Amino acid sequence: MTEFSDKVNITICGGGNGAHTLAGISSLVPNACVTVVDVFENEAERWTNALANYGFTVRFSKDVMLHQKPGKVKFRVTNDVESVVPHSDILIICVPAYTHEIYLNLISPYVPETCPVVGMPGQPGFEYQALTILQEHGRKCKVMSIETLPWACRISKYGQEVDVVGTKEEVCYTLIDKLSKGNPSKRLDPVSVLQTILGKKPQLAKEENMLKYTFLCRPTIHPPIMYARWKNWDGKPLDKPPLFYQGVDEDSVRYMDGVTDESVKIAAAVTEIFPSMDFSGVSTMQEWLLDHYTDQITNKQTLLTCLQTNKAYDGLLHPTTKTADGKYVPDFTYRYIREDVPYGLIVVRQIADFVGVETPVIDEIILWAQEKLGKQFIQHGKLCKLDRTDGRLPMTYGINTIEDFFNFFK
Missing domain, CATH: 3.40.50.720 (NAD(P)-binding Rossmann-like Domain)
Known part of the structure; x- marks a missing residue:
C-alpha cells in the first residue's frame, strides 16, 4: 500500500x-x-x-x-x-x-x-x-x-x-x-x-487549458439520458425504477451525441480565436467512455453498446422516489439534473454564446430541465441572469467574453 x-x-x-x-x-x-x-x-x-x-x-x-x-x-x-x-x-x-x-x-x-x-x-x-x-x-x-x-x-x-x-x-x-x-x-x-x-x-x-477542462467535465452524460427517458412521460408511476445507463436506447444516444457534437463545435470555434490553444480530447461520448472504462466495456462497437455493456454501470437505476402504494416516479431534483444543468450545461451554453455557436440540442434539454426544476435559465433564446446560488454562469462571476474567461486565471 x-x-x-x-x-x-x-x-x-x-x-x-x-x-x-x-x-x-x-x-x-x-x-x-x-x-x-x-x-x-x-x-x-x-x-x-x-x-x-x-x-x-x-x-x-x-x-x-x-x-x-x-x-x-x-x-x-x-x-x-x-x-x-x-x-x-x-x-x-x-x-x-x-x-x-x-x-x-x-x-x-x-x-x-x-x-x-x-x-x-x-x-x-x-x-x-x-x-x-x-x-x-x-x-x-x-x-x-x-x-x-x-x-x-x-x-x-x-x-x-x-x-x-x-x-x-x-x-x-x-x-x-x-x-x-x-x-x-x-x-x-x-x-x-x-x-x-x-x-x-x-x-x-x-489539463492546462481551463476552457478545454470545462468540456472534459462532461455535464453531457446525465441530462440527455434523463431527457430522453422522461420527456414524454405520462405521469403514471412505474412498477420499478428503470436502468439508467444500461437502459438507454437510440433516442438517448441521439441526444448524447447531439450535445457532444455541439461541444466539439464550440471547441473548434474557440480554436479559431485562440489558434495556440489545445482542444484535443474534446471528443465524442463513445471515445470518453472508452478512455475512462477501457477494461470494463465488453462491446466497444457503438456508444449504445458501450453504455449497455459497461460493467461499471451494472444495475445503476434512474433516480426515483417511492409512492405511497409502492410504485416509483422520477426524481427530477436529483443531481443528474439539479447539478449537471445549472452547474454544467449552462456554462457550456454561455461559452457557445461567447463564440457565436448555436446549440439547439443543449437548449432543448435546458428548457425541459428548467421547467422540472422550477427555474429559468433560458428565455426567448437567451441566457437569463442568475444569482450565484442558482447556477455557475460565467457572467455571474464577471466573465462576459471568451477573453475574460482566459484572463480570469492569469
Whole structure:
C-alpha cells in the first residue's frame, strides 16, 4: 500500500456516495488523519453512531472489500467546521456542485493558506467560484478541480457501507495557484496526496487549458439520458425504477451525441480565436467512455453498446422516489439534473454564446430541465441572469467574453 511519509490532515466535506468512498479509502493510508465534515441536517450524528455500532466497509466486489471494525475506524465525522478546518493540510469538497457555495462559504474563513482546496468532482466553473469566494474571505489557497468522481459508487448502508461498482482509468484535473504566488510556506502537493490516496487507478492527468477542462467535465452524460427517458412521460408511476445507463436506447444516444457534437463545435470555434490553444480530447461520448472504462466495456462497437455493456454501470437505476402504494416516479431534483444543468450545461451554453455557436440540442434539454426544476435559465433564446446560488454562469462571476474567461486565471 502507498503511504505518506509524514502525517497528513485530510478534511473531506460531504456525506454522500463519494465522501463515503473517499473517507473509507483515504483513512487506511498510513499517516493519513482523516476527518469528514458533514453539515447537512443530522448526518454527522447518524454517521458517527453507525461507525460506532457497525464499523465501515468499502466493498469493491463480493470478495474484495476494505473493512474497519467498530471501535477501530480510522476516520471521524463531525459538523464542527471551525474546530477542524484550521488544522487541514488538504481540504476536499466532495458534494454535488449545488452545495459547493455552502461549503466554500463555511470553510473559507478558517482554511489555512497552505491548504489546497479541491473540488471532487469540481464540475464546470468550480475554479472561478472557489477563487472568488476565497478572495472574498481574504484567503490565498491553491484550487484544484477534478473532472469527475474516480469511482462509480453507491451507499448501500448509510454510514456503514458503500459499494464501488467501477473505477475509472484516468481522470483530468486543473490546478490554479493564482492566489498563493509569492507566499512563503511549506506546501503539500495536492496531486501527490490524491494520487497516494487513489493508488494506481485512476491516474490523475493535468489539463492546462481551463476552457478545454470545462468540456472534459462532461455535464453531457446525465441530462440527455434523463431527457430522453422522461420527456414524454405520462405521469403514471412505474412498477420499478428503470436502468439508467444500461437502459438507454437510440433516442438517448441521439441526444448524447447531439450535445457532444455541439461541444466539439464550440471547441473548434474557440480554436479559431485562440489558434495556440489545445482542444484535443474534446471528443465524442463513445471515445470518453472508452478512455475512462477501457477494461470494463465488453462491446466497444457503438456508444449504445458501450453504455449497455459497461460493467461499471451494472444495475445503476434512474433516480426515483417511492409512492405511497409502492410504485416509483422520477426524481427530477436529483443531481443528474439539479447539478449537471445549472452547474454544467449552462456554462457550456454561455461559452457557445461567447463564440457565436448555436446549440439547439443543449437548449432543448435546458428548457425541459428548467421547467422540472422550477427555474429559468433560458428565455426567448437567451441566457437569463442568475444569482450565484442558482447556477455557475460565467457572467455571474464577471466573465462576459471568451477573453475574460482566459484572463480570469492569469
